[in-house]
Amino acid sequence: MDHEADAYRTDLMTITRFVLNEQSKYPESRGDFTILLSHIVLGCKFVCTAVNKAGLAKLIGLAGETNVQGEEQKKLDVLSNEVFVKALVSSGRTCILVSEEDEEATFVERSKRGRYCVVFDPLDGSSNIDCGVSIGTIFGIYMVKDDHEPTLDDVLQPGKHMLAAGYCMYGSSCTLVLSTGEGVNGFTLDPSLGEFILTHPDIKIPKKGKIYSVNEGNAKNWDAPTAKYVEKCKFPKDGSSPKSLRYIGSMVADVHRTLLYGGIFLYPADKKSPNGKLRVLYEVFPMSFLMEQAGGQAFTGKQRALDLIPEKIHERSPIFLGSYDDVEEIKELYAAEVKGK
Ligand code: FDP
Secondary structure (H helix, E strand, O other): OOHHHHHOOOOOOEHHHHHHHHHOOOOOOOOHHHHHHHHHHHHHHHHHHHHHHHHHHOOOOOOOOEOOOOOEOOOHHHHHHHHHHHHHHHOOOEEEEEEOOOOOOEEOOHHHEEEEEEEEEEEEOHHHHHHOOOEEEEEEEEEOOOOOOOOHHHOOOOHHHOOEEEEEEEOOOEEEEEEOOOOOEEEEEEOOOOEEEEEEOOOOOOOOOOEEEOOHHHHHHEOHHHHHHHHHHHOOOOOOOOOEEOOOOOHHHHHHHHHHHOOEEEEOOEOOOOOOOOEHHHHHHHHHHHHHHOOOEEEOOOOEHHHOOOOOOOOEOOEEEEOHHHHHHHHHHHHHHHHHO
16 A cells, blocks of 8 residues: 555545445435444444543443542443444434343334344453453344334344444554445544545455464364364465464454455354354354455354354354355365264
8 A cells, every 4th residue: 555645645435425325326225324334433433432542541440440530430341332322223223233232132212213223242352451452343234124013033134134244443543344245345444534434445355364263272172173174274284384373362353354364263162162152143143244245254163154043142153254265174174074973
């Protein structure tokens, strides 16, 4: 990228302009999605500012703690959840919200109701907050088909029914990655403008990567295909070079790197957690949607991740996602295991 030229760019593609351009392809569209997205973007900007200030403002304490002024502090993830719930409800475009922070789904009151269902993790990777490691917001969007009274079944849908998905990473810069089902685009927040600017158009994941990303501390409890795959990454028998291991332990950051550099991110099942750790609706689905839209794959160990039909809103699933060829290898190992039985 030519940074000098970039500093003088006068034709900036903001995320709103980008989505309005997309919307103009559909003359019947009433702009509801653009309005919904602008409320998500507002939530991301708020959380970004709060994350940046967290160390200074001591926002990182436990919920219920008091600060030096004696005011009650809200934990950053609790605060982020409140911001997103309020922004989404006030958009007037949502009917059901499922948040990682809330045990029950929120059904929006009739007067403020729209047709979109938003599933989200307002601040994923929260165990990393206190040490300043990148964290993020993940979201997926469904739409109810007709004017029926919304029920949980409207969100207990396979990921392939999502209309859009994305994440915002709060790292050295604040980056929002979005797919509305026609490829993947990345936008970086320009703090001086307060706008997300298109910086990563049409992201395509490399077909094969050189990095694997997994919590190897769980290795003793892995099943055979996962163990074999990781062994192959470290000791390839086909003459190729071993892969590098990178694991941040913050899904948004690990997936973002995987999307840009290629490779594979895995959070497999193990003996202690037969369904893995990551949540289907607001972690596995949105990230799988983005991976497929960028030309990669996402697999649960049994099936294409986006085909999964969740039965509960906080359900978990094992996940293997990333470069097409790398995920293909793990699929082959699981297929061989089933055949061998
Ligand atoms: P965290 O526990 O910090 O909230 O789902 C949550 C998550 O982070 C993901 O962001 C991350 O990929 C994963 O858990 C890390 O889990 P391990 O610590 O078990 O590796």
